[in-house]
Amino acid sequence: MSQMIPLQKNIDYIIILGSGVRSEEVPPLLKSRLDKGIEYYQKNPTAKFVVSGGQGADEPVSEAFAMRKYLQSQNIPNHQILFEDKSTTTYENMLFSKRIINEDWSDKEMPSSIIFSTNNYHVLRGSLYAQRVKLKAQGVGAPTALYFLPTALIREYIALLLHRKIILFSVLGGVLMLIIISLLPI
Numbered sequence: 123m124s125q126m127i128p129l130q131k132n133i134d135y136i137i138i139l140g141s142g143v144r145s146e147e148v149p150p151l152l153k154s155r156l157d158k159g160i161e162y163y164q165k166n167p168t169a170k171f172v173v174s175g176g177q178g179a180d181e182p183v184s185e186a187f188a189m190r191k192y193l194q195s196q197n198i199p200n201h202q203i204l205f206e207d208k209s210t211t212t213y214e215n216m217l218f219s220k221r222i223i224n225e226d227w228s229d230k231e232m233p234s235s236i237i238f239s240t241n242n243y244h245v246l247r248g249s250l251y252a253q254r255v256k257l258k259a260q261g262v263g264a265p266t267a268l269y270f271l272p273t274a275l276i277r278e279y280i281a282l283l284l285h286r287k288i289i290l291f292s293v294l295g296g297v298l299m300l301i302i303i304s305l306l307p308i
Contacts, residue, residue, distance in 0.1 A: 133166040134227075135204075137219045137238035137259065139212060139248060140175015140185030148192045150267065151241060152185070156192050158264035159239040163198065171198065172222055174206040174215040212244070212281075213251045220257040234258055241266045243274045247281055 136159045141152040148156060163169050171193060175185025184207035193203055204222050209215045216238075227233055240248050242263030252259045266274060 133162055133169045133235045133237055134233040135172055135223050135236045136162055136166075136169050137172040137174055137215070137236065138189055139215050139238060139240040139244070140173070140189065140209065141241075142178065143181050143183065143185050143188045146183050146188055146191060148188050151270065152189065153192065154264035154266070155239045155241060156189060156196075158262055159237075160193075160196055160198070162237060162239070162262065170202045170204055170226065172204045172206055172219045174209055174219045176208050176210045176214075178210070212248055213254065216248070216251045216257050216259075217255045220255055223257075236260070237262055239264060241274070243278050247278055 138155050138159050141149070141155065143149060143152065159171060163171070173186040173189035173193065175189065177184035177187075186205050186207040190200075190203050190205060194200060204226055206215070206218045206222050209218045219238075223233070223236065236257065236259040238248055238252065238259050239262050243266055245261035245263045249259075249261045252261070
């Protein structure tokens, strides 16, 4: 799945969701997100990038810094790269990116042509958070290395359950009730 729905033309903003960095160079997972964004940029050369990702305690630079450096190395003009380096979660990526786009966009209405690039396994959760912050954005999924996919899917599954706490607690409550009922003497 490379995207959830077909993309419209004339994209105004391309949000790149951050992923952990170990140096100023982007790791393969993050590079695939950036390359997917560049793919859409080449068809929409007036679009602006929003590189979104803060700096974790174990990261030498912010994810946004590493992403901007990579985009510059790919000849993306600096004036087309907007910088968001405070987020630490996917929710914050969407919320803070929306604020940056609002500040940059000259019209009263939010632009209707925003995409966000992440890895294919992460598009669903990214879309849920975009909806939560009322950001009208379409997700595009970059390929993920097969060796990384099982771990990533488990992590996403848990994150989606936590995102929907009511469902999680309902399922856990139902399982607990079944266990209790099965232990009762007949």
